[in-house]
Amino acid sequence: MVTTRIAPSPTGDPHVGTAYIAIFNYVWAKKNGGRFIVRIEDTDRQRYVPGAEERILAMLHWLGLDYDEGPDTGGPHGPYRQSERLELYRRYAEILLERDWAYRAFETPEELERIRREKGGYDGRARNIPKAEAEARARAGEPHVIRLKVPRPGTIEVHDALRGLVRYDSAEIPDVVLLKSDGFPTYHLANVVDDHLMGVTDVIRGEEWLVSTPIHVLLYQAFGWDVPKFYHLPLLRAPGGAKLSKRTGHTSVDHYREEGILPEALRNYLSLMGFSMPDGREVFTLSEMVEAFSWDRVSLGGPVFDWEKLVWMNGKYIREVLTLDELAERVKPFMTEAGLTWPSEDYLRRVLELMRPRFETLKEFPQKAIYFFQDDFDYEAKAQKEIAKGAALLRELKEKLANLPDFSQAYTEPLIKAFAEESGKKLRHVMQPLRAAITGRLATPGMYEMLEVLGKETVIRRIERALALVES
């Protein structure tokens, strides 16, 4: 059975890169009827951020990337948190020691820094410590690490399913630390041990891992385990071209959520970073992607994360994919955030219907539709001018509107059109002052629809207020 996993480390905000890699892991597992696992790589207690794990898991659920096994859902291969598996790593490091695939090293961080400066990297000097002596020092409690004993000379072959065979000279592979002096494993040891124990068959991860893959291959060989398939995906890039990072762009999925990006749109957009549908369709669901997925449709160039296109995609979902009811639910938190309330569910939906083609992020909705929900909105400078210019017309029009039985389009449209004609004005010269008066701005949905939604009372009140404003 195909088993994939993502192995995020809880060191900060939930990263879009994690989401991106998660999509491909999820899709490949589902495509094969396999399992998708989440494993938390919390072996760095320096960088550990409380709450980060919960936020990463929440992000995955938010994006619809539900996993079969994970730290909160459990599963047959738990625990799924590396800090809870320390004994395991110690035991396997021990095995490596016994098989002469690893050795104990006693240099202090300061010494290592000096060696690095002088030799350009660790030179493997602790290999020369007689085994008995090393064991004795360890038993005496001397702090030390366990390092991989890279066989040299030699070559290590890494098969990447997307790039083919990559050969490494073992002289280029350092004797990396496997078990730190605090008893925690490094990524290299923990990831190999866990992937094996958890039955991971396909390792899909970021390209940043490609050059350390020979280390992992060596470990699989040392343990005598099957080597999984590797797929190294290109890294998300910032507009400059460098890998997307906190320094070069917004990396937190929470940031995009707060900006009013829909999970479906983010997921869809991220999928497009490397994957394309056979028919060229750009808007598609997760399960449609599972259906159509194949590795030869994945491109290897580092994709630049483009906020503009994400926003377009988001708008596409807002106006074409979500139902009106769904949209209403999505928009509510942003209404509340903006301090706006809505008189009824029906009213909110009617406004949404008018505004749908006019906003692209959820956050924009309260800003652009504020006049539908409260009276004391600001008048833009241009709107004020328009009101002043059309004040006389507005006074007349107000009287006529006030005589209408109600503000359905059947009444307002003929009246306004007739009014314009009688006044000898072009329709727009009537519309713009009216628009400015009742919304405070010059760009809004269609007039008749708006009048109907706002209602007679509100409209008359606003015209009066607008006139008062320019008269003062």
Added chain:
RNA sequence: GGCCCCAUCGUCUAGCGGUCAGGACACCGCCCUCUCAAGGCGGAGACGGGGGUUCAAUUCCCCCUGGGGUCACCA
């Protein structure tokens, strides 16, 4: 810098020896129109360079160039 990966419009990409090099975002124009959008139609815009292989290269191979990654007791 060493090693590794990558390379089609500004951006995301299709292409898998013979195509007018296609689509999407952004941009420009037109249509629709009470404004703004949305939508429709049209436009501009790319195969980094040099060698090969081949009747024929965007496509296959090599070199260069460019970009990226990585060189921790971080992942």
